[in-house]
Amino acid sequence: MADHIPFVFGADDSRLLNSFYSDSAIVRLSLQSREKTFENVPQGTSIWIDAGVDGLDKWRPQRTTKSGKETTRYDAYDGYIKQFPGHDQIADNAFQAKPRNDVVKGFVESILDRCCDASPKPTWISIPQLPIVSDNSRNKINRLLAENSAEWKRTRKYNGKLILPVIFTHSKQINLKTQRKGALVKLCYELAGAQGVWVVDSTLNDQDGSSSLEKRFQGLINFHQELVAELPFDAIRIAGPYWGLNLILWARGLIHYPSIGLGGAVRRQLDLPGNDN
Secondary structure (H helix, E strand, C coil): CECCEEEECCHHHHHHHHHHCCCECEEEEECCCHHHHHHHCCCCCEEEEECCHHHHHCCCCCEECCCCCEECCCHHHHHHHCCCCCHHHHCCHHHHHCCCHHHHHHHHHHHHHHHHCCCCCCCEEECCCCCCCCCCCCHHHHHHHHHHHHHHHHHHCCCCEEEEEEEECCCHHHHCHHHCCHHHHHHHHHHHCCCEEEEEECCCCCCCCCCCHHHHHHHHHHHHHHHHHHCCCCCEEEECCCCCHHHHHHHCCCCCEEEEECCCHHHHHHHCCCCCC
């Protein structure tokens, strides 16, 4: 089985998966688009389910236009995320700074229950986490999301692996060591009882060939080196999807799995929640 992890978001991705990546050891599927993808996973392939909680980074509630029509920038994502209680509070900046545990607990349980109940049953599930920001305003809520994920796993007796997403949203979070939040990542990893970590710079288009990318490449390499030093030796480490940097990290032994995007859906998902192909 191949080490790479394809990211599958829709029907077109499923076709590409079966045509070119059927030897993948594990495939990452989106809970939002499960109806289009879950039945088409190659036989013998393990499943990693991600609920797309990072989409709350840019999500805003529906609003009513003058014509009376309800709309949001992310209509598809809105229809999906509103089924989980507390989603609007989790997305609120004021709540993130002073989160209530009962709200966070209910949100985490509803998300992870839905992931766990999917068929075929997932081998890995992403821990609900909001993307990294440059200040400390999300530290508390990400810690609570991690803690409640560990409690969910204990009470539900889920025997699969929990993967901690670490999603950067600005280049300086990678370039500057003081912004990389390695201590927070380690703490959330431990609080959640995670078995793996997935790291991606959602703003990095490494195929552009810009001269400014050299600093960002080195920053990401440095961060992954820090993770190797700080996390348990058996922690699963995943990076990307990128155009090529994920392969560099894999070749250097800094990650176990380079994730790969199928078509253009990955970039849309990292930037605009609710888009699938």
